[in-house]
Amino acid sequence: MKKDDHKLKEYEHKFKEHKLTPQRKAILQVFLENHGGHLSAEEILKYAQEKNNDIGFATVYRALDLFEKLKIINRVNFGDGRSRYELVQREMKHHHHHLVCMNCQRIIEVMDSLLHELEENIEEEHNFSIYDHRLEFYGYCEDCQEGED
Structure with a gap:
């Protein structure tokens, strides 16, 4: 099992009532690969499209809303009018x-x-x-x- 696959396994339990689609998986991988980052929706889209070019803004925003609801990510705003997202640090x-x-x-x-x-x-x-x-x-x-x- 690759390192990234192991990290993804840690989050699969959060998707009990929601399907972990290939698009959501690609977006989650973006967060895992940029742990500690504060990514905008535009940056997330760019990185996710490198993994799965079947992803658009609507998919990213729906995934961000779901990930926030599942407490996988936090939305942060630094007063510049852009929301940024970061992976929740469980520890x-x-x-x-x-x-x-x-x-x-x-x-x-x-x-x-x-x-x-x-x-x-x-x-x-x-x-x-x-x-x-x-x-x-x-x-x-x-x-x-x-x-x-």
Whole structure:
């Protein structure tokens, strides 16, 4: 069994009530091959068509809606009017955080869970059970800062 086939097997159980069509499989492979990426629908279409040229935008959008419903992917928006999608990281309770460069649009993931203590305080003080949170920082990446000199 190839490495990619093994990764796909980990997600097959999510499709109990839905068929894993060749098109959905190709789109899922795009996420598995770009793990850690923040892909737009256009990028997903481009990569998926390299695997199966019988895929159009409507198929991509329907698959993205289904994958989000099945908690395979997360939709993220960085304020630029474009949704991006990333593979859910099963080993993490919460989303990771993002640094977004306002010049080149580079997205850097921050894996530290610096808000853990704040979450605990909020849960205790307000008797509120926190399921998740999102945090993005906007600024300029190292490469873009060097270009200003």
